[in-house]
Structure formats: structure tokens, C-alpha cells
Amino acid sequence: MSRLLSTWRTLPLTSRLGLAVVVVLCAVAILAPWLAPYDPSERVARPFAHPSLDHPLGADDAGHDLLSVLILGARPSLLVGGIAAVVATAVGSTVGLTAGYLRGVVDTVLMRVVDVVLSLPVVPLTLVIGVLAGPGLPTQIVVISLALWAPMARELRAQVLSVRERDHILALRAVGARHGYVLIRHVVPTVAVLVVPQLVLAVKSAVLLEATLAFLGLGDVSSMSWGMMLSVANSRNAFLTDAWLWWVVPPGAMIALTVLAVALASGAVERVAAGSGAARRERRTSGPRGRARLDASGRAAPSGTGEFTAEIPPEGAVTRSASPIESVRSTERGPSTELHAGASAPALLHLEGLTLRYGDGDEVGGGCREVGLELLRGEVLGLVGGSGSGKSTVASAVVGLMPAAARLQGGRILFDGIDLLELGPRERRHLLGSRIGLVPQEAQSALNPVHRVGEQIVEALLVHERLPHESARERARELLGLVGLPAERFRAYPHQLSGGQRQRVVLAIALACGPDLVVADEPTSGLDVLVQQEILELLRDLRDRLGLTMLLVTHDLPVVMQVADRLAVMHDGQVVEQGATSAVLAAPQHPCTRRLLDSLPELPDLEGASR
Ligand SMILES: Nc1ncnc2c1ncn2[C@@H]1O[C@H](COP(=O)(O)OP(=O)(O)OP(=O)(O)O)[C@@H](O)[C@H]1O
Numbered sequence: 001m002s003r004l005l006s007t008w009r010t011l012p013l014t015s016r017l018g019l020a021v022v023v024v025l026c027a028v029a030i031l032a033p034w035l036a037p038y039d040p041s042e043r044v045a046r047p048f049a050h051p052s053l054d055h056p057l058g059a060d061d062a063g064h065d066l067l068s069v070l071i072l073g074a075r076p077s078l079l080v081g082g083i084a085a086v087v088a089t090a091v092g093s094t095v096g097l098t099a100g101y102l103r104g105v106v107d108t109v110l111m112r113v114v115d116v117v118l119s120l121p122v123v124p125l126t127l128v129i130g131v132l133a134g135p136g137l138p139t140q141i142v143v144i145s146l147a148l149w150a151p152m153a154r155e156l157r158a159q160v161l162s163v164r165e166r167d168h169i170l171a172l173r174a175v176g177a178r179h180g181y182v183l184i185r186h187v188v189p190t191v192a193v194l195v196v197p198q199l200v201l202a203v204k205s206a207v208l209l210e211a212t213l214a215f216l217g218l219g220d221v222s223s224m225s226w227g228m229m230l231s232v233a234n235s236r237n238a239f240l241t242d243a244w245l246w247w248v249v250p251p252g253a254m255i256a257l258t259v260l261a262v263a264l265a266s267g268a269v270e271r272v273a274a275g276s277g278a279a280r281r282e283r284r285t286s287g288p289r290g291r292a293r294l295d296a297s298g299r300a301a302p303s304g305t306g307e308f309t310a311e312i313p314p315e316g317a318v319t320r321s322a323s324p325i326e327s328v329r330s331t332e333r334g335p336s337t338e339l340h341a342g343a344s345a346p347a348l349l350h351l352e353g354l355t356l357r358y359g360d361g362d363e364v365g366g367g368c369r370e371v372g373l374e375l376l377r378g379e380v381l382g383l384v385g386g387s388g389s390g391k392s393t394v395a396s397a398v399v400g401l402m403p404a405a406a407r408l409q410g411g412r413i414l415f416d417g418i419d420l421l422e423l424g425p426r427e428r429r430h431l432l433g434s435r436i437g438l439v440p441q442e443a444q445s446a447l448n449p450v451h452r453v454g455e456q457i458v459e460a461l462l463v464h465e466r467l468p469h470e471s472a473r474e475r476a477r478e479l480l481g482l483v484g485l486p487a488e489r490f491r492a493y494p495h496q497l498s499g500g501q502r503q504r505v506v507l508a509i510a511l512a513c514g515p516d517l518v519v520a521d522e523p524t525s526g527l528d529v530l531v532q533q534e535i536l537e538l539l540r541d542l543r544d545r546l547g548l549t550m551l552l553v554t555h556d557l558p559v560v561m562q563v564a565d566r567l568a569v570m571h572d573g574q575v576v577e578q579g580a581t582s583a584v585l586a587a588p589q590h591p592c593t594r595r596l597l598d599s600l601p602e603l604p605d606l607e608g609a610s611r
Contacts, residue, residue, distance in 0.1 A: 011268050018264025025258055029074040036068035040224065048243050058246040061236045069224055070250050076225035077258070080137055081207035084144035088206070089199040091145065092152025097191070099153070100160025101183055103404060111157070117150040123212070130218035137220045144209045148202050155198070156191060163190050167445035174399055174440065175433030175460040175509060186448065200269045204262040211255045226251035347414075348517055348549050349375040349398065354411035356397055367406065368393045368573040375517070378547040380539075382560030382581065384596065385570030391553045392441075394570070395521050397421075398551065399438045400428045416516065434464040437510030439520035443502035447494040453505045454480070454490030460512040479508040484538055500531035504538065511542070519551045524559050532559065539563050557596050561585065569593045 008016065028035060038044045045059035052058070057066035099110040126143045133139045163169065164187060172182050213219060214227025221228065229251040233239075238247045354371040357364045368390035375381045383391050396402045398413055400420060413420040415436065420428065432438070440446040447456060457476035461467060467475070477487035483504040494502055503523060510518050523539065524532040540563055542548050554560055560567060561581060568578035571592040577584060588594045 014264050015268035018261045018266075019268050021257065021261035022265045025074060025078065025261065028071060029078045032072050032075055036065075036071045038065040038068045040064055040068040040072050048241060051246050057250055058243065060233070060243070060247055061238075066246055066250070069229060070226070070254065073224050073226045073229055073251060074254070076137065076220065076223040077207060077210060077227065077255070080140050080144070080210045080225065081203050081258075084141045084206040084210070085148065085199055085202035087141065087145040088148035088202050089152060089195060092149035092198075093156055093195050095149065095153035096156025097160055097183060097187065100157035101164055101179065101187060103161075103164075107157070110153070114150045114153050117146070118154075122147045122209075123216075126209075126213060126218065127216060130213065130216070135218045135220065137223065139218060140210055140213050140220075143213060143218070144206045147209060148205055152198055152202070156194065159191050159194055160187060163187050167440055167442055168448040170401055171438065171440050171446040171506070171509070172448075172459070173432070174401060174438035175463055175512070176429045176431070177433075177459070177463045178429065181463075197266050197269050200262060200266040204259050204266070207255065207258050207262070226255050347374045348377045348416055349373070349551065350412075350414040351394070351398075352412045352414070354394065354397060354413060355409040356393055356402065356411075357407050357409055358403070358405045360407070364407070366390075366393070366573070368397075368570070371411070371570075371573075371575050373568055373575060373578070375549060375551055377516075377549050378543075379566065380543055380548070380550040380552055380564045382564030382567045383551060383553045383570060384555065384557055384560055384567060385592070386596070387555060389570040390573040391555070391570055392521060393573075395519050395551065395553045399432060399436060399519050401438075430464075433460060433515070434513045435516045437513070437515035437518045439503075439506055439510045439518060439523050441522045441525055443499065443506040444494065444526075446506050447502060449494050452491050452493060453497065453502075454492075457490075457505070457508050457512055460509045464513045475512075476508075479512060480505070482511065482542075483508045484534075498531070499527050500534055503527065503531075503535050507535075507538070507542075511546075517549050517551065519553070521553045522555070523552070524554070524556065536562050557600060569596065 011019075041064070043063035044065050045055050045063045047059065047061050047063050049055055049059035049063065055065050055067065057070060060066055060069070095110050095114070099107040126147065129143050129146070130139055133142065169182060169186055172186060210219075210225060211227030211230065214225050215231045215234070217231060219225055219228040219231065221232075224232070230248060233244065233247040233251075238244045351371055351373040355367070355369050357367040359365060366388070371390070371394055373381065373383075373394070383394060385391050393402075393406070396406070397408075398415075398420070400423075402408075408421065411421070415431070418431075420431070423431070447453060451459075454473065454476045457479055458469070458472045461472045461475055462469075465472075473490070477490055480487055480489055485501060485504050485508070489497065489501070489505075494505075497505065507523070510520075520539070524535050527535065536559060539548075539550070539552075543550065543563065550563075552560055552564055564581050566579060567581050567584045568575050569584070569590060569592060570576065571590070577588070577590040577593050584593060585597065588597055
């Protein structure tokens, strides 16, 4: 209540005024039968009676009290407007969400339907539908909803297109989460803030359209809305006498007042919706009072100090069923370290002539050409090259998250003998996260900022494994331990972690279901040198302990030199050189490899300098 009051105080005067008028109008509509001084269907005055104390708005041609008709008219006007707006918003939002999220054929078909609806002239269309369906409130609701849903669908689709490309949504799709799950749990909450003000604006348009339809004779004569009052006044020659002053002006003024008030109130609703989203985030990020605070290393710090806050689970709350490594190993599927870099070992990942370009027609370009790579089980392959050489294109093709503009022109990606490019979306989703894990670039944006990091690991686990929630949480804590984070970090939000800690969480998500292959796209970018070193040590450690098979994409040669068994160098979309790391570094064959090596900084001879 106090939050509502404080929000009310922050609203501009016009918004407050609009909200107040909307509330009064709704109250009048609800209480109309008790507020109206007379029964509007009874003849209580002489026809065309002028306004008087008994009848402040006079009477119509049949002697009905016009004030009572006006008060009762609020009901159908607001009811039709409200219901039609809700229906239009529901249809428009569903279409916009589906088209924007699924893209492809679904998007094309739905947007062409939207284009057709938008190109139809509203008034003649409504007349045709009205004549076919017959006048009445249901017809009005259908016609108004039909006229309003299409612009909403278009607007929402644009928002969803941008939200679906956010890194944390891509990261979730990379662990194989179902479309419905990603939509409902991550996309809908983000765009809901936009839907609420749209709904309010739709009410405004719907009230106006209801009046238009009623005036055109598509209203329900048995329930006299304000639009219907105008229609009846017109047909009963109110304009030929001075009766229009009290028969036409008041309902016209009420329609104008409603539209204006709703328009003013929409600003307030937008603010409140955005505010409540922010407050929810704030509540989530600050957590309940009285929680212990942790310092950067995860130890308890005196409350009221320190940047990091996280709840410490009660002592003994976690009963460890297996060591973190055992947890991950228990889901391992193939041989690992024994076959490490063995020349005769079967390739886990095999790319043949992969050609992927961006754009269509004359605009086609970029991407990668005729890429051939082989990654053995237990091996770390470093994919290096300058900016724009095509590394990310190859990585995105392996995990199946190519940008919309990407066009596959040929080649195969064999993963454990399965051609990934031949798989349907559902089969591919089953592999992602469970057998192929992705460590995306930019851990900060790959994590959902309003969900606890532990829950994000749990989410990745539950996408593929049927586990009781508590067991999943326990596994998530073990995975945190595996990547070198204290289990207490489970309850932290991404912003409460350092860059290196976030990167570890992203790694834990990638490892959650014990994948056979991990694709790490620039896993150390944006981190300072010391943290980079820590992450590299962690990768090395995981490789040795778990026999991880990893495709490590980076432009940073020193990074791969420390972890990769073999290197593949890309330039201009092609692999120009590949071989054992030591061999490539010792005797680079291609000028690009030599340039990459030459670009490595050399430390000055400090000893010499100090002499
Ligand atoms: N969505 C896209 N639309 C059009 N062209 C693209 C798109 N993404 C990449 N490209 C082009 O494809 C080529 C390869 O890009 P890619 O991102 O794979 O390179 P990269 O080696 O990963 O570079 P960086 O290290 O800078 O990310 C570049 O020429 C780039 O301009």
C-alpha cells in the first residue's frame, strides 16, 4: 500500500488526473443502477423536455430521463471497450510472441496475415462483418478485436526479435531448453512491461471504435451505450431541435473524456509496470533482510559492508551424495583421457567442407568456406584467427545457433557419427546441453540478471534430466565446487559476482549434464590478465581431470597455447593451417599464422634494463 502511495506521488499531475477519472468512470459503470435517478426504460417526462432540476439533462423524444440513460450507458461502452481490448491484446501478443520467437516460415506467414489485416479499411470491413454477423455486443467485440490486434502483434514481434537474441536467451537455447519454456520463463516476463501499456491504449481505441460502430447501427439497441445514444439521437431528429444540446453533447463529451483519461492514465500504467519490474529485480537482487553477507572470496563479512551479498545455506543443508567430479563423470559417455590425442582415436567432431555465408543475392558474403576440422575425444582444439576470420561462424554452426542471416551452402558436421546439419530442431535440441555444451562469449550477458546463478545451473540440468528439484540444487552446488566456486554462491545474482566468477558459472552451466563436447567461444575475453590465467588453469584442470573434449575459439594466441593440444588457424573464412600446437608454433607454415605469432607482445629484458 505504501509503495502504491509513493508511486502515486511520483506520477505527473496529468497521469494522476487520468487515473482518477478512469477510476470514477469505472465506479459509475459498476454502480450505475443505483446512481441513475430513474429507470431509463420508463417514460418519466414529456418528450424533448428541457433540462430541469428533476431531469438535469432533459428527456428524449419518448420522455426517457437522459441523465439515467447516460449513467447506464457507461456500462456497455466500457464493457465492450475493455473486453475487446483484452481480446485484441491477447491475440496480438500471442501472434507477436510466436512470430518473433520462432521466426522462419511461421514468422513470414503470420506477418503476411498482419499485413493483410493492416491494409484492410477498418470502417467498411466492420460494416460488412456487422451486416453478416448481425448487430449486437458480441459483434462489436469481434470487430473491434479484429481491428486492433494486428498493430500490437507487429510491435511486440519487433521487441521479441531483439529479446530472443540476448545472450542469456541464446545461452539457454544452447543448453537445449524447449521453446515454450524459454518463451514463458524468460521472454514473456521481459516483454510483459510493454504489453500492459498497450492494453491500456487498446481500451482507448476500443471505446472510440465502439462508439463509431454503435453510431453506424452495429450496436445493441437493448443496451444503450454512449455511441448508441448518439445513433438514436441522430435517427430521431435531435439535430432538428435544440434537444441535441442535452441529447448529443453529453454522450459525446463522455466518450471524449474516457478516451482522454485512458490516454493520460496509460503513461502512469507504463511507469507502474516498469517500476514493479524494477522493484521485483531490486527485491531479488537485494534479497530479504538479515542475510549474511559474503566477501569476494565467499567468506562471511560483517553485515552492512562489502559489495557481495548472498544467503548462506544452513549448516549441513547440503548432503553431498557424490563428489562434483563423480557427478559429472557419472554422466560421461565416451572414453576420454586414454584416447587423448591418440592418432587412431575416432573423431568426436568432424567438419567437412563446411560453407556458410551471410545474406542473400548480391549481398552474400562473410562466414566460412570449405572448413574441414577434426576433433578427437579428450582433445582440446584451438580455433584461432584474426577478427572476422570466421571462427564464431564455425562455432555457431556446431552448436546450431547461427544468426538469422546465415545461409548454409554445403558441408557436414559429424558429431559422434551424427550429421548435425541433417537433424531436425527437436533432435538437435536434445543434443544441446546434454552432449554438446556451449560456453558463450560475455558471461555477464549470458546469465539472466534477475535469476540466481545456482537456479540457472539447475535450469540447465532440468532441461535434460528428470530430477527432484532438491537433487538438482545439490548437483548445482557440486558443479559450483567443480569450477572452483563455493557452494554458497548458489544464491548469488550475476551482478554479485566478479567477471571471473561469472565465467566459472557459465562453465558450470555448460558442464551441467556432462557433455561430450564443450564449445568455448572466447572464454577469457573481457577478463583481466590474472583472471584470464585462473580461467585457463581451470580449463586445463577440467581437461585433465574430466578428459574434456573442447573446441576453444579465440583470437588470443597465448590463451590457446596454454590449453590446446592442436591448433587450427582461420583466415578469411578458411582454415589455412592446422596441426599439433607445438608444431604450429615452432614452424608456422602460413603467413597468417606467422603474423599472429609476430603480434605476440614480448616482455622487455628487465634484467638488462636494470643494469
Ligand atoms: N550476422 C552476420 N551478418 C552478416 N555477416 C556476418 C554476420 N556475422 C558475421 N558476419 C561476417 O562473417 C565473417 C566471419 O565473421 P565471424 O564473426 O565468424 O568472425 P570471427 O573470426 O568470429 O570474428 P571475431 O573474433 O571478431 O568475432 C565476417 O566477415 C563477418 O563480417
